[in-house]
Amino acid sequence: MPSNAPERGFSDAEFATRTQNAQTLMAQQNLDGILLLSEPDVRYFSGFQTLFWQSPTRPWFLFIPASGKPIAVIPEIGAALMRTTWIEDIRTWSAPSPEDDGISLLTDLLSPLAQKGARLGIMKGHETAWRMPLGDWERLVAALPGLKMADATKLVQGLRMVKSEAEIEKLAHICAIGSATFARVPEILSEGMPLEEVFRTFRREALLNGADDVPYLVGAANQGGYGDVISPPSRRPLQSGDILMLDTGATWDGYFCDFDRNYAVGPASDDARRAHDVLWRATEAGIAAAKPGNTCRDLFQAMQSVIAELDDAGGYIGRLGHGLGMQLTEQPSHAAFDETVLCENMVLTLEPSLSYGDNLMMVHEENIVVRATGTEMLSTRAPQDMPTI
Numbered sequence: 001m002p003s004n005a006p007e008r009g010f011s012d013a014e015f016a017t018r019t020q021n022a023q024t025l026m027a028q029q030n031l032d033g034i035l036l037l038s039e040p041d042v043r044y045f046s047g048f049q050t051l052f053w054q055s056p057t058r059p060w061f062l063f064i065p066a067s068g069k070p071i072a073v074i075p076e077i078g079a080a081l082m083r084t085t086w087i088e089d090i091r092t093w094s095a096p097s098p099e100d101d102g103i104s105l106l107t108d109l110l111s112p113l114a115q116k117g118a119r120l121g122i123m124k125g126h127e128t129a130w131r132m133p134l135g136d137w138e139r140l141v142a143a144l145p146g147l148k149m150a151d152a153t154k155l156v157q158g159l160r161m162v163k164s165e166a167e168i169e170k171l172a173h174i175c176a177i178g179s180a181t182f183a184r185v186p187e188i189l190s191e192g193m194p195l196e197e198v199f200r201t202f203r204r205e206a207l208l209n210g211a212d213d214v215p216y217l218v219g220a221a222n223q224g225g226y227g228d229v230i231s232p233p234s235r236r237p238l239q240s241g242d243i244l245m246l247d248t249g250a251t252w253d254g255y256f257c258d259f260d261r262n263y264a265v266g267p268a269s270d271d272a273r274r275a276h277d278v279l280w281r282a283t284e285a286g287i288a289a290a291k292p293g294n295t296c297r298d299l300f301q302a303m304q305s306v307i308a309e310l311d312d313a314g315g316y317i318g319r320l321g322h323g324l325g326m327q328l329t330e331q332p333s334h335a336a337f338d339e340t341v342l343c344e345n346m347v348l349t350l351e352p353s354l355s356y357g358d359n360l361m362m363v364h365e366e367n368i369v370v371r372a373t374g375t376e377m378l379s380t381r382a383p384q385d386m387p388t389i
Helices: 012-028 039-046 076-082 103-115 134-143 153-161 165-183 195-208 270-289 296-307
Strands: 033-036 061-065 071-075 089-093 119-122 148-151 213-223 242-252 259-264 330-333 347-350 353-356 360-363 366-371 374-377
Touching: 012 033, 012 039, 012 061, 012 153, 033 039, 033 103, 033 153, 039 061, 039 153, 061 103, 071 076, 071 103, 076 089, 089 103, 103 134, 153 330, 165 195, 165 242, 165 259, 165 347, 165 366, 195 213, 195 242, 242 360, 259 270, 259 360, 270 296, 270 347, 270 353, 270 360, 270 366, 270 374, 296 347
Parallel strands: 033 119, 071 089, 119 148
Antiparallel strands: 033 061, 061 071, 213 242, 242 259, 347 366, 353 360, 366 374
């Protein structure tokens, strides 16, 4: 079990720095405020962390002004928890209230901006979601006719892509927990175990090792490999000749790890062993290319050049990794279309994949942080030879 866990939460200074960084960029982009509605964005600037977001009944809002602390507009049920954060201006209503779920409060807050024709930043872009009823949004916009809506996606995502040392400490801790759990797999799993029990056993082990939760666990097992990595587990027992893959997104204090491991159940086929070796070396190429100044496209091409030894990517392979933090997947994407420039303290997954044999696939994933002097591993590097159960 990993020891020396970091302190939970963050100092007020951490949130003040995040807010000031946003406000500096807002001034450069002529934004008079940003309205945030999604859990990770609200949490990033406030520290408000609760599982209550899993209920779709109530919307939650955080307003970032041009200067000063953020302002929370939230259901009354969240007021006590919000008061434990650094946020001071907390405006609440009795929710749910379908006829007016915070819209009057938002209108009062934003009316001064509308009266002067100000620009309000909202999240419009890729990998964002509008967590309020569309009808409520239309009513809000109608009540603020002078307000100009601008896209703040790149601003907010750009800030969140680069982690503070305090964030990296939490990410390193959950990755250590994930690594310790994977190291135990050959001891806690065995041939004949149904796949659904494999999943339950892995989750229990991760919790015993110190994870707060394992909200994401996918995988597959079949003869010589697998062709699907997102289906729920079946009751099919592990059999000699199977290749088992488990991909975990465990959390600690609101931050995710996200990496996988492949295991042979009994002897592995030559094709499976070769696929694993190619992916391991593709990951090595990604590790070498993950340095400041390179782009996500450079990372993609470095890994894909090795994958081509076995899979010439005649089909669509999408991306080969992504950002990581408060969400299992964050911007950017390691893909041919993404020209995001890597910089120090970005936390990333490297996730090469390939096709082989008869409609089989294999995926390999590691978690890293980009440093000025080179890549720092967060997950414990997988062995080049596939381990055996």
